[in-house]
Each structure stands twice: as C-alpha cells, then as structure tokens.
Ligand code: SF4
C-alpha cells in the first residue's frame with residue numbers, strides 16, 4: 392500500500408470525489424459487520440505506519456486537536472508546572488458539543504518540526520488517533536469516514552478497503 396502525504400484541503404477534495412464509493416463501503420460494512428474486519432484493518436494500519444512517518448504530516452495536530460479529559464489536563468498541567476485551573480484558563484475551552492478542547496489550532500504544543508512538545512504526557516485522544524488499531528473498528532466507521540478528510544493514512548486504508556470483497 393502506497394501512502395502519500397496530502398494536505399487536509401487535498402484530502403477534502405479527494406474524499407468528496409470518492410464519497411459515493413466510501414458511503415457504499417461503510418453501508419456494506421455496517422450491514423455485515425465482518426468477523427475479519429479488525430484483522431484486516433489492523434494489518435493495513437501496521438503496514439501504513441511502517442511506511443509513513445507522522446512527523447512528515449501532523450495534519451491532525453494542525454487542524455482537529457484532541458478531545459481532552461480531566462486526567463489529560465492534570466497530567467499536562469503537572470508537566471508544565473502549572474495549576475490545572477491556570478492550564479485550563481490558558482489552553483482549554485468547551486466546544487459546541489460541550490467537549491473540552493484546546494483553544495488554538497494548530498495545537499499549542501506542536502513544534503515547528505512537527506514534534507510534540509508534550510509527547511510523553513500527550514492526551515489520550517492523541518495516543519489513540521487515528522483509531523485504526525482499535526478493537527471493534529466496526530463501531531468507528533462513521534468517525535473514520537470523517538477522519539479521511541484529515542489523515543492521509545486513514546484515507547489510504549479506506550481506499551484499500553474499497554477493493555476488498557466484503
Ligand atoms: S498534544 Fe501533541 S500529539 Fe496532541 S495534538 Fe498537540 S502536538 Fe499533537
């Protein structure tokens with residue numbers, strides 16, 4: 392599987408062009424919930440990330456940012472030697488869904504070379520993104536459809552899935 396870097400703008404256009412096939416794939420997978428879906432997706436995930444370096448991308452850190460849980464805020468505040476309340480005041484806001492998120496995009500902890508300044512203490516959602524190694528991938532199909540517009544690896548995995556016989 393070839394993975395090529397695409398900017399979010401390019402990915403949005405590509406996703407729009409392939410929308411019909413993507414929707415058909417997701418509909419089929421939701422209907423059938425194939426037993427081997429996790430195995431197939433995990434294999435594609437391992438293959439993709441053995442060939443693609445997130446440091447050459449950082450689209451997720453630049454454009455979407457993680458949903459934060461209180462444990463993330465406590466850990467990050469401790470790492471920055473701040474009180475959680477001061478950290479929250481400086482970096483965190485509530486989005487329209489009521490979720491806690493960083494105030495700024497790109498993420499305030501993204502360095503110019505795409506390294507994460509708080510990598511060891513990064514939020515749980517950053518550790519889990521793009522979720523293609525998660526169990527019960529079936530439950531993440533709608534989220535994956537959306538994430539295709541941000542992540543070149545997810546985009547490539549979904550393109551591969553379209554060629555398989557589900
Ligand atoms: S905390 Fe680190 S990994 Fe998470 S969005 Fe910010 S820069 Fe990216």
Ligand code: SF4
Pocket residue numbers: 444445446448449450451452520521541542543544545
């Ligand atoms: S997880 Fe996806 S969007 Fe984020 S840096 Fe890696 S390839 Fe890019």
